[in-house]
Amino acid sequence: xxxxxxxxxxxxxxxxxxxxxxxxxxxxxxxxxxxxxxxxxxxxxxxxxxxxxxxxxxxxxxxxxxxxxxxxxxxxxxxxxxxxxxxxxxxxxxxxxxxxxxxxxxxxxxxxxxxxxxxxxxxxxxxxxxxxxxxxxxxxxxxxxxxxxxxxxxxxxxxxxxxxxxxxxxxxxxxxxxxxxxxxxxxxxxxxxxxxxxxxxxxxxxxxxxxxxxxxxxxxxxxxxxxxxxxxxxxxxxxxxxxxxxxxxxxxxxxxxxxxxxxxxxxxxxxxxxxxxxxxxxxxxxxxxxxxx
Amino acid sequence: xxxxxxxxxxxxxxxxxxxxxxxxxxxxxxxxxxxxxxxxxxxxxxxxxxxxxxxxxxxxxxxxxxxxxxxxxxxxxxxxxxxxxxxxxxxxxxxxxxxxxxxxxxxxxxxxxxxxxxxxxxxxxxxxxxxxxxxxxxxxxxxxxxxxxxxxxxxxxxxxxxxxxxxxxxxxxxxxxxxxxxxxxxxxxxxxxxxxxxxxxxxxxxxxxxxxxxxxxxxxxxxxxxxxxxxxxxxxxxxxxxxxxxxxxxxxxxxxxxxxxxxxxxxxxxxxxxxxxxxxxxxxxx
Numbered sequence: 244x245x246x247x248x249x250x251x252x253x254x255x256x257x258x259x260x261x262x263x264x265x266x267x268x269x270x271x272x273x274x275x276x277x278x279x280x281x282x283x284x285x286x287x288x289x290x291x292x293x294x295x296x297x298x299x300x301x302x303x304x305x306x307x308x309x310x311x312x313x314x315x316x317x318x319x320x321x322x323x324x325x326x327x328x329x330x331x332x333x334x335x336x337x338x339x340x341x342x343x344x345x346x347x348x349x350x351x352x353x354x355x356x357x358x359x360x361x362x363x364x365x366x367x368x369x370x371x372x373x374x375x376x377x378x379x380x381x382x383x384x385x386x387x388x389x390x391x392x393x394x395x396x397x398x399x400x401x402x403x404x405x406x407x408x409x410x411x412x413x414x415x416x417x418x419x420x421x422x423x424x425x426x427x428x429x430x431x432x433x434x435x436x437x438x439x440x441x442x443x444x445x446x447x448x449x450x451x452x453x454x455x456x457x458x459x460x461x462x463x464x465x466x467x468x469x470x471x472x473x474x475x476x477x478x479x480x481x482x483x484x485x486x487x488x489x490x491x492x493x494x495x496x497x498x499x500x501x502x503x504x505x506x507x508x509x510x511x512x513x514x515x516x517x518x519x520x521x522x523x524x525x526x527x528x529x530x531x532x533x534x535x536x
Numbered sequence: 537x538x539x540x541x542x543x544x545x546x547x548x549x550x551x552x553x554x555x556x557x558x559x560x561x562x563x564x565x566x567x568x569x570x571x572x573x574x575x576x577x578x579x580x581x582x583x584x585x586x587x588x589x590x591x592x593x594x595x596x597x598x599x600x601x602x603x604x605x606x607x608x609x610x611x612x613x614x615x616x617x618x619x620x621x622x623x624x625x626x627x628x629x630x631x632x633x634x635x636x637x638x639x640x641x642x643x644x645x646x647x648x649x650x651x652x653x654x655x656x657x658x659x660x661x662x663x664x665x666x667x668x669x670x671x672x673x674x675x676x677x678x679x680x681x682x683x684x685x686x687x688x689x690x691x692x693x694x695x696x697x698x699x700x701x702x703x704x705x706x707x708x709x710x711x712x713x714x715x716x717x718x719x720x721x722x723x724x725x726x727x728x729x730x731x732x733x734x735x736x737x738x739x740x741x742x743x744x745x746x747x748x749x750x751x752x753x754x755x756x757x758x759x760x761x762x763x764x765x766x767x768x769x770x771x772x773x774x775x776x777x778x779x780x781x782x783x784x785x786x787x788x789x790x791x792x793x794x795x796x797x798x799x800x801x802x803x804x805x806x807x808x809x810x811x812x813x814x815x816x817x818x819x820x821x822x
Contacts, residue, residue: 255714255716256714256715256716259715259716259719260626260630260715262622263622263623263625263626263630264626264630264631265622266618266619266620266622266623266626267622267623267626267627267631267637267641268641269619269623270619270620270623270641270645270686270690271623271637271640271641271644271645272644273644273648273683273686274644274645274647274648274651275644276659276663277648277651277655277656277659277683280659280662280663281655281658281659281662284658284662335553335557336557336560336561337557337561338557339550339553339554339556339557339558340554340557340558340561342550342554343551343554343555343557343558344558347550347551347554347555348558352558355562356558356561356562359561359562359565360561361803361807362565362569362800362803363565363568365740365744365799365800365802365803366568366569366744366796366799367743367744367745367746367771367795367796367799368744368746368747369744369746369771369772369774369775369778369792370568370572370771370774370792370795370796371568372775372778373572373774373775373778373788373789373792374568374571374572374792376778377571377778377785377789378567378568378571402564402565402568405561409561432543433543433544433546433547434547434550435543435544435545435546435547435548435549435550436543436546436547438546438547438550439546439550459650462652463651463652463653463654463655464652465652465653465654465746465747466746466747466771466775469779470775470778470779490652490654490747493654493657493658494654494747494750497657497658497661497751498750498751508658509658512654512655512658515652515654515655516651516652516655519650519651519652520647520650520651522650523646523647523649523650524647524650527646
């Protein structure tokens with residue numbers, strides 16, 4: 244009697260475990276599935292025209308029936324410039340705001356700043372894009388037409404990256420042990436030196452990890468960019484020229500793309516996945532090492 | 537002695553630059569939220585929230601769009617929550633923590649979290665719309681979003697379960713309580729905060745998403761009759777008004793204000809819950 248009851252319990256547990264293991268296995272396989280499907284769809288383009296022609300072709304004319312052209316260098320440059328610009332602007336803004344919150348301000352202001360950053364983190368990218376279109380683009384247009392430009396993309400993206408970089412930096416600054424600050428205070432070391440000689444070097448890995456996460460977000464960002472960048476496939480000569488990024492290109496053309504064109508778009512999707520996973524893996528590596536130390 | 541003035545100069549410089557940065561961040565954030573809510577909320581009324589979009593969205597409301605959004609989010613959470621919580625429970629309670637499958641699954645979920653949302657859109661379009669023949673539909677959009685938020689749900693639930701003290705597990709084992717009973721009555725209730733925070737954050741991310749939906753759930757503004765109908769979400773509606781509809785600005789502002797308010801509620805709720813949970817944890821430790 245007792246035996247059979249414990250058996251039925253065990254069976255219940257065993258079924259539950261099977262079910263849960265299935266859920267875990269499915270979750271684990273999803274990544275593989277995504278990579279496999281995107282790769283499978285991109286394969287025709289990787290064979291013909293092949294990756295080399297993505298760079299060597301001079302224009303992007305994938306729908307041309309006789310001689311399709313797959314030059315996406317301007318879009319690669321567009322993605323790179325937008326990402327680089329936004330990271331360069333967002334990093335100091337995020338770093339200095341966090342330093343103020345941590346070392347220079349009252350608790351209330353630090354609290355307010357953190358809440359604002361969290362709020363900004365939750366704003367949908369399409370709202371950033373729309374705001375950029377109706378507020379920033381007209382301002383840039385008044386300064387230097389046409390308005391929808393590389394600059395507009397960089398500014399909107401900067402705003403989106405600030406919370407990502409700042410929240411990661413804040414977390415790593417807070418992880419610096421308090422005793423070190425007390426010792427520094429006991430030695431009469433000034434605040435400026437505490438910030439730049441103690442806190443920032445100790446939190447450096449976490450900060451770089453935050454910047455890498457920001458870069459990953461920037462590379463993959465689509466909606467805000469497609470709305471404010473103007474989307475003309477060209478090498479930008481200045482900050483005021485419209486550009487098209489890889490992500491914007493997918494969003495704009497996937498709706499009507501077929502065969503070779505479609506495969507080329509999937510190949511760019513594969514490239515996006517690769518780039519952003521490299522950034523994220525780099526961030527993860529830095530964080531793990533910091534944990535070990 | 538010589539370092540004293542230099543340090544003071546560094547201090548002053550840092551302070552000035554820092555306050556400038558804080559001012560820029562606060563001012564621009566306020567500008568963004570203020571202008572969206574300021575322009576948008578005047579347009580929002582009961583009839584705006586309940587009526588159908590007319591004239592490609594230039595007139596009318598967003599009633600049907602809200603219904604589609606709710607359906608897409610329900611499909612998304614209906615798939616991602618059981619799957620994600622189940623996976624997290626297995627990883628935390630059944631598998632050996634340092635075993636190979638656990639490391640592999642967690643690594644692969646980290647990788648999944650890094651995939652750009654437009655790539656989820658591509659994947660969803662091929663797998664759900666074409667291979668599984670769901671077409672442009674609410675079901676396909678919801679499934680795509682479920683894939684996107686799955687890592688978030690797994691990670692927060694896992695963290696919640698890991699924060700439950702081992703005494704509870706040992707006590708349950710000592711009393712010969714079966715693992716399923718222990719899970720239902722002890723571990724999951726103790727980890728509930730983590731689960732709820734994960735679901736809320738996932739909901740926030742899914743509601744904010746546009747890029748993964750434009751090729752999966754589509755643009756149709758009619759009232760959806762089933763999950764296999766196409767339906768546009770609020771974020772897709774804003775995108776379409778901003779990009780393709782000249783003169784759609786006022787309605788786009790109003791839709792953006794509605795979306796922003798919804799997300800504000802979801803995210804603040806998640807933050808408050810997480811904060812309370814943290815305080816609860818520290819109170820127990822000390």
